Amino acid sequence: xxxxxxxxxxxxxxxxxxxxxxxxxxxxxxxxxxxxxxxxxxxxxxxxxxxxxxxxxxxxxxxxxxxxxxxxxxxxxxxxxxxxxxxxxxxxxxxxxxxxxxxxxxxxxxxxxxxxxxxxxxxxxxxxxxxxxxxxxxxxxxxxxxxxxxxxxxxxxxxxxxxxxxxxxxxxxxxxxxxxxxxxxxxxxxxxxxxxxxxxxxxxxxxxxxxxxxxxxxxxxxxxxxxxxxxxxxxxxxxxxxxxxxxxxxxxxxxxxxxxxxxxxxxxxxxxxxxxxxxxxxxxxxxxxxxxxxxxxxxxxxxxxxxxxxxxxxxxxxxxxxxxxxxxxxxxxxxxxxxxxxxxxxxxxxxxxxxxxxxxxxxxxxxxxxxxxxxxxxxxxxxxxxxxxxxxxxxxxxxxxxxxxxxxxxxxxxxxxxxxxxxxxxxx
Numbered sequence: 085x086x087x088x089x090x091x092x093x094x095x096x097x098x099x100x101x102x103x104x105x106x107x108x109x110x111x112x113x114x115x116x117x118x119x120x121x122x123x124x125x126x127x128x129x130x131x132x133x134x135x136x137x138x139x140x141x142x143x144x145x146x147x148x149x150x151x152x153x154x155x156x157x158x159x160x161x162x163x164x165x166x167x168x169x170x171x172x173x174x175x176x177x178x179x180x181x182x183x184x185x186x187x188x189x190x191x192x193x194x195x196x197x198x199x200x201x202x203x204x205x206x207x208x209x210x211x212x213x214x215x216x217x218x219x220x221x222x223x224x225x226x227x228x229x230x231x232x233x234x235x236x237x238x239x240x241x242x243x244x245x246x247x248x249x250x251x252x253x254x255x256x257x258x259x260x261x262x263x264x265x266x267x268x269x270x271x272x273x274x275x276x277x278x279x280x281x282x283x284x285x286x287x288x289x290x291x292x293x294x295x296x297x298x299x300x301x302x303x304x305x306x307x308x309x310x311x312x313x314x315x316x317x318x319x320x321x322x323x324x325x326x327x328x329x330x331x332x333x334x335x336x337x338x339x340x341x342x343x344x345x346x347x348x349x350x351x352x353x354x355x356x357x358x359x360x361x362x363x364x365x366x367x368x369x370x371x372x373x374x375x376x377x378x379x380x381x382x383x384x385x386x387x388x389x390x391x392x393x394x395x396x397x398x399x400x401x402x403x404x405x406x407x408x409x410x411x412x413x414x415x416x417x418x419x420x421x422x423x424x425x426x427x428x429x430x431x432x433x434x435x436x437x438x439x440x441x442x443x444x445x446x447x448x449x450x451x452x453x454x455x456x457x458x459x460x461x462x463x464x465x466x467x468x469x470x471x472x473x474x475x476x477x478x479x480x481x482x483x484x485x486x487x488x489x490x491x492x493x494x495x496x497x498x499x500x501x502x503x504x505x506x507x508x509x510x511x512x
Contacts, residue, residue, distance in 0.1 A: 105462045108184040109331040110370040113287075117175040117347070117362045119167065121355035128167045128351040128358075133337040135181045135286075136161035139189045139315060141335050145180035158193070159282075159338040160345075171355070183331040186375055187405055191315040198340065199280035199310065205264075205341035206271040206283070207251045215256060216273035225408070225428050228274065228309055228319065229326055235270045236324035249342050263305040264342055266321040270307050271341065280310040282338055284318065285345045287366060289332035301366040304333065305342065314406070327408040327428075328462070334366060375463035376402040377409070377429075382436075383457075389474045393441040397459040397466075401429035407463075411437050414458040418446040427461075449476045 113135055119128065135143050136156065143161075146154075152163040167173050202208040219227045219234070242260040250258075252272035255265040267283050274281035288304035306320040306329070319326050337345035349360050382396040401407045406428060413423035420442045427435050447453060452473045459466045 105185070105325075105328065106331045106371045106373055107186045107328070107375050107463075108182070108370075108372045109368065110180065110182045111332075111334055112367040112369055113177075113179040113181055113334055114365045114367075115177040115179070115362055116364075117177070117360070118172070119170075119175070119349065120172045120359045121170075121351075121353070122357045123171060123353070123355040125170055125351050125353035125355050125358065126168065127353065128170075128349055130163075130165040130167065130175070131155075131348040132163045132165065132175070132177070133345065133347055134161050134163050134177060135179045135334055135336055138335060138338075139191045140183055140185050140318065140329075140331075142182045142184075143179055144182060145178070147178040149174075149176040158195075180369075181334050183333065185328045185331045186403055186407065189315075193310060193316065196280040196310040196316075199282045200275050200278065201340075202272070202275070203341045204343055205249055205251050205268045206275065206281075207253050208272050208276045209253050211256055212252060212272050213276045216276045219273075220277055224311060225326075227277065228279065228317070229408075229426055229428075231273055231277075232270060232319045232321050232326055233324060235266055235273070235321040239266055239269065239321075241266075241322070263322040267305045267307045268341060270319065270321045271309075274307075274309050281307055282309075283341055283345065284308055284335055285337050285339075285342065286333060286335040287364060288330075288334075289366075289368070291332065301364075303364075306333075308338075326426075327406070332368070332371065373463075375407070377407060377461065377463040378402065379411075379459055379461050379464050379466045381457065381459050381466045381468040383468050383470050386470070388472060390472070391442070391444040391447065391474075393443060393455070393470055394438065395441060395457060395468075396436050396438045398434065398436050399427060399429065399461060400434040401431060404431050406430050409461045409463060411459065411461050413439055414460060415441060416446070416455055416457075419443065420445065443472060447472055447474055449474045 117132060134146070135141065137143055148163055150165045152165045155162045155164055165175060216231065219231045222230060238259060239255060240260040241262060243262060245261045245265065249264040249268070250261055252269045255261050255269040271281040271283060283305055284307060285305045287301050289301050306318060306322065308316045308318045310316055317327050318329050320329050339345045347360065347362065351358050378400045380398045382398060384394050386393055395413060397411050397413060399411055408428045411425055411427055413421065415421050415423060421439055423439050425437050427437070429435055452471065454469055454471050456467065456469045
């Protein structure tokens with residue numbers, strides 16, 4: 085007798101979408117500086133931090149409403165402006181900034197050793213050294229990737245700390261803060277490992293709303309560390325991004341910590357109080373997700389009743405620049421798979437990441453399954469599917485029944501006999 089009663093088609097669909105970083109962008113950055121005194125000021129010298137050229141950013145236009153001289157130390161551009169005989173002055177700046185986080189210039193910095201020492205906000209103590217020691221034995225880039233992920237996962241974002249900056253030692257102890265705290269902790273831990281690191285400040289477009297609640301351009305801080313083969317590499321521990329950050333950001337300053345990333349003013353006059361503030365508005369002119377990164381899925385054909393399925397994610401970097409990404413495999417609910425890994429691909433390099441899905445816990449006999457899977461990276465996705473059908477065998481004699489079923493029958497018969505004996509005993 086054949087025990088197969090029905091064959092059902094169950095399609096398990098994935099309700100997830102790919103997240104792709106913007107790889108390049110062009111922004112119009114408008115900055116307004118307001119200098120206001122409670123009386124007459126005879127002379128003031130302003131040192132204003134403005135967007136600068138870096139490995140990922142290019143400033144194509146600078147317009148400032150007052151005469152200025154441009155000064156740079158290689159990583160910061162400062163517009164020096166002199167003002168005379170005023171009580172209030174509004175200075176307007178307009179900058180066209182392009183970013184590209186796929187194409188990057190390798191910036192060799194022979195003076196990067198100054199970013200190795202403990203500083204006021206990136207302070208290094210025994211606790212910092214102990215926490216960082218976990219990553220000391222890992223080769224590049226695993227050491228800095230893992231350190232960035234550790235800070236991202238172990239610090240709780242708390243907007244109550246947005247008003248000031250706390251040193252790295254405090255952040256490690258309290259495990260909370262905002263982007264400043266994330267960045268200073270990463271920097272201090274990297275320096276304790278002998279890796280030069282510094283802070284980057286500017287603005288970022290928080291399209292997810294996960295950090296800043298609303299989609300908007302907002303002040304932000306991230307970090308970068310130095311590697312002799314790559315130059316300065318940017319990381320964003322607040323968002324957990326490495327090397328190829330989202331391009332919707334504008335850098336305005338860099339320093340050993342945030343103490344070095346502030347506008348400065350020196351004034352002479354009879355005014356008692358001098359207030360100095362700025363406002364920033366950013367207009368997105370262009371954006372692109374073009375990456376030249378190809379992703380494919382390989383699903384080797386398996387027997388229809390197999391309880392496993394090997395899957396390989398194949399990623400190729402067709403760029404002339406290195407690309408870092410996270411490759412993840414989304415699988416139907418119930419499958420046991422820790423299917424995510426980091427990849428750093430050199431120009432033209434192809435890499436494969438393989439997984440073996442275990443289906444034993446989710447397949448029922450006599451039902452046909454169509455499993456959908458999806459491979460995702462920061463730069464695209466690829467979908468695939470495979471089928472399974474496990475048929476309960478038809479038994480023609482008692483001898484063919486499985487031993488487990490025979491034991492079940494024996495227990496059931498024994499239980500029935502006991503019940504009959506009890507019933508007879510009660511009647512008697």
